[in-house]
Amino acid sequence: MHIIHRRGWEVSERQVTPEHVVLKRRSLLAAAGAMTILPALTAKADANSVPAFAPGRALTEEKYATTYNNYYEFGESKNIWRDAQALKQRPWTIKLDGMMAKPRTIDIDDLLKQVSTEERIYRHRCVEAWAMTVPWTGFPLSQLLKIAEPLSSAKYVVFETAQDKTMSGLNAPFYPWPYVEGVTIDEAANDLAFISTGLYGKPLPPQSGGPIRLTLPWKYGFKSAKAIVKITFTDKRPKTFWEEIGPSEYGFWANVNPAVAHPRWSQASERLLGSDERVPTQIFNGYAEQVAALYSDRKSEKLFM
Ligand SMILES: Nc1nc2c(c(=O)[nH]1)N[C@H]1C(S)=C(S)[C@@H](COP(=O)(O)O)O[C@H]1N2
Ligand SMILES: [Mo]
Numbered sequence: 040m041h042i043i044h045r046r047g048w049e050v051s052e053r054q055v056t057p058e059h060v061v062l063k064r065r066s067l068l069a070a071a072g073a074m075t076i077l078p079a080l081t082a083k084a085d086a087n088s089v090p091a092f093a094p095g096r097a098l099t100e101e102k103y104a105t106t107y108n109n110y111y112e113f114g115e116s117k118n119i120w121r122d123a124q125a126l127k128q129r130p131w132t133i134k135l136d137g138m139m140a141k142p143r144t145i146d147i148d149d150l151l152k153q154v155s156t157e158e159r160i161y162r163h164r165c166v167e168a169w170a171m172t173v174p175w176t177g178f179p180l181s182q183l184l185k186i187a188e189p190l191s192s193a194k195y196v197v198f199e200t201a202q203d204k205t206m207s208g209l210n211a212p213f214y215p216w217p218y219v220e221g222v223t224i225d226e227a228a229n230d231l232a233f234i235s236t237g238l239y240g241k242p243l244p245p246q247s248g249g250p251i252r253l254t255l256p257w258k259y260g261f262k263s264a265k266a267i268v269k270i271t272f273t274d275k276r277p278k279t280f281w282e283e284i285g286p287s288e289y290g291f292w293a294n295v296n297p298a299v300a301h302p303r304w305s306q307a308s309e310r311l312l313g314s315d316e317r318v319p320t321q322i323f324n325g326y327a328e329q330v331a332a333l334y335s336d337r338k339s340e341k342l343f344m
Pocket of ligand 2: 109164165166167259260261
């Protein structure tokens with residue numbers, strides 16, 4: 040038996056995907072034509088190869104990932120996918136501002152011409168203790184940093200979600216809209232930090248954060264802001280949406296850790312979407328090898344909630 044050392048997202052297709060899903064996705068990708076094809080899809084499966092960071096999980100079925108969502112702009116229910124179809128995906132622009140060389144507004148299609156897209160299968164862990172494993176299409180956040188050219192004095196990247204008339208949840212007065220999230224520049228430059236514009240080989244559906252969302256697989260899901268319309272570079276740590284609502288429950292760092300309980304529930308295990316199966320939660324959602332070093336000088340901070 041030989042060990043293939045892949046990075047965490049370079050999982051063997053065979054390890055994560057039931058065969059019928061592989062076949063379905065192959066035909067989807069062929070139909071999509073221009074989509075980047077996952078290298079693992081085309082590589083010959085080797086029953087004896089053990090990827091170093093294989094999720095050891097089946098891919099979540101698409102119908103579960105796209106019909107069970109958290110998207111408070113559309114309400115507190117998980118069942119918002121129909122309503123979210125009303126959110127127009129084009130035209131779509133993103134304002135880049137703050138501490139950067141040339142603040143500007145960029146059209147999503149112009150942005151997509153400047154990046155190279157790829158597919159990554161990531162585990163996703165919601166702070167509410169459900170989880171999924173899905174194939175995103177998109178590009179590393181580090182590519183956006185190169186395009187935006189933040190000043191060296193910038194320490195954080197802040198993401199802001201659209202506020203659209205189709206979003207009935209915005210009428211709920213309690214919430215501090217807009218939805219704001221942020222990471223340090225170092226976190227943003229990490230290879231795992233990803234901007235998603237597709238899911239299951241198709242354009243990212245509105246309920247999943249289409250047309251463009253953040254995807255940070257080692258952090259609780261609320262960090263992965265959907266429907267991004269503004270990206271700001273700053274030297275001040277932002278007050279994020281959930282931190283504003285409940286700082287003792289949803290912190291800025293929000294790295295996944297089974298040993299640090301949420302004040303109201305355990306984080307030791309998680310339910311796999313589309314099944315009743317519970318599996319143990321892993322530190323940094325299983326991505327410690329790629330991201331733990333980001334926090335070696337921050338041991339005194341509340342990194343895990
Ligand atoms: N704008 C916005 N982004 C958001 C949320 C939200 O309510 N609004 N919910 C977050 C939470 S709690 C999770 S778990 C994920 C859910 O993503 P999914 O619906 O694609 O599974 O989106 C995150 N991004
Ligand atoms: Mo979540």
